[in-house]
Amino acid sequence: KNEVEQSPQNLTAQEGEFITINCSYSVGISALHWLQQHPGGGIVSLFMLSSGKKKHGRLIATINIQEKHSSLHITASHPRDSAVYICAVRSPLGNQFYFGTGTSLTVIP
Amino acid sequence: DGGITQSPKYLFRKEGQNVTLSCEQNLNHDAMYWYRQDPGQGLRLIYYSQIVNDFQKGDIAEGYSVSREKKESFPLTVTSAQKNPTAFYLCASSPLYRISGNTIYFGEGSWLTVV
Numbered sequence: 486k487n488e489v490e491q492s493p494q495n496l497t498a499q500e501g502e503f504i505t506i507n508c509s510y511s512v513g514i515s516a517l518h519w520l521q522q523h524p525g526g527g528i529v530s531l532f533m534l535s536s537g538k539k540k541h542g543r544l545i546a547t548i549n550i551q552e553k554h555s556s557l558h559i560t561a562s563h564p565r566d567s568a569v570y571i572c573a574v575r576s577p578l579g580n581q582f583y584f585g586t587g588t589s590l591t592v593i594p
Numbered sequence: 595d596g597g598i599t600q601s602p603k604y605l606f607r608k609e610g611q612n613v614t615l616s617c618e619q620n621l622n623h624d625a626m627y628w629y630r631q632d633p634g635q636g637l638r639l640i641y642y643s644q645i646v647n648d649f650q651k652g653d654i655a656e657g658y659s660v661s662r663e664k665k666e667s668f669p670l671t672v673t674s675a676q677k678n679p680t681a682f683y684l685c686a687s688s689p690l691y692r693i694s695g696n697t698i699y700f701g702e703g704s705w706l707t708v709v
Contacts, residue, residue: 487636489636518698520700525702525703526682526684526702526703526705527700527701527702527703528684528700528703529700530697530698530699530700533697571636571637573637573698575698579690580625580642580644581639581642582627582637582639582686582698583636584629584636584637585636586634586635586636587636
């Protein structure tokens with residue numbers, strides 16, 4: 486059983502649409518990360534959350550600690566947003582990360 | 595600029611060979627990690643290290659070895675004992691949580707193919 490579950494696995498959207506990717510986790514955490522992986526393979530961290538909500542440009546991330554759930558929203562989606570989005574959580578002691586299997590997003594012009 | 599450098603980007607291994615993937619960071623991070631990524635699966639931890647000259651096995655350490663002789667460097671050797679090594683390998687680093695926060699940084703990854 487995975488400690489981190491994401492949905493959907495694949496998502497295709499028209500340019501301009503509002504997108505939501507969901508993440509549920511089953512372990513205690515010190516923080517939750519949303520990561521972006523482009524086709525070349527490198528991964529960058531978009532957000533790190535321990536509570537509440539964060540916004541960066543067209544990206545918004547929220548977390549509900551009680552429900553062990555987080556969402557990543559993309560407003561006014563653009564083809565350059567096409568990537569794999571990965572949810573990851575850090576263990577309470579901080580020495581382990583657990584990763585979801587990723588959501589592959591394709592935004593069509 | 596600070597970051598993590600992995601090399602090589604692409605590597606081909608013959609049966610029975612050991613190969614070493616390089617990972618160097620100039621972020622002054624204490625913790626370093628090696629992950630393996632296969633299609634349809636999340637990143638799986640191979641080894642991690644929180645301090646020089648010390649490292650711990652992750653979930654899939656069999657067939658792999660590491661060293662941490664310097665804070666900046668955490669090379670991964672894929673040995674001939676690893677029966678299915680074809681995968682994408684990612685190195686990462688982070689500050690120790692209790693000291694400096696939670697951010698994790700990744701390298702660009704290395705594609706290893708067995709031929």
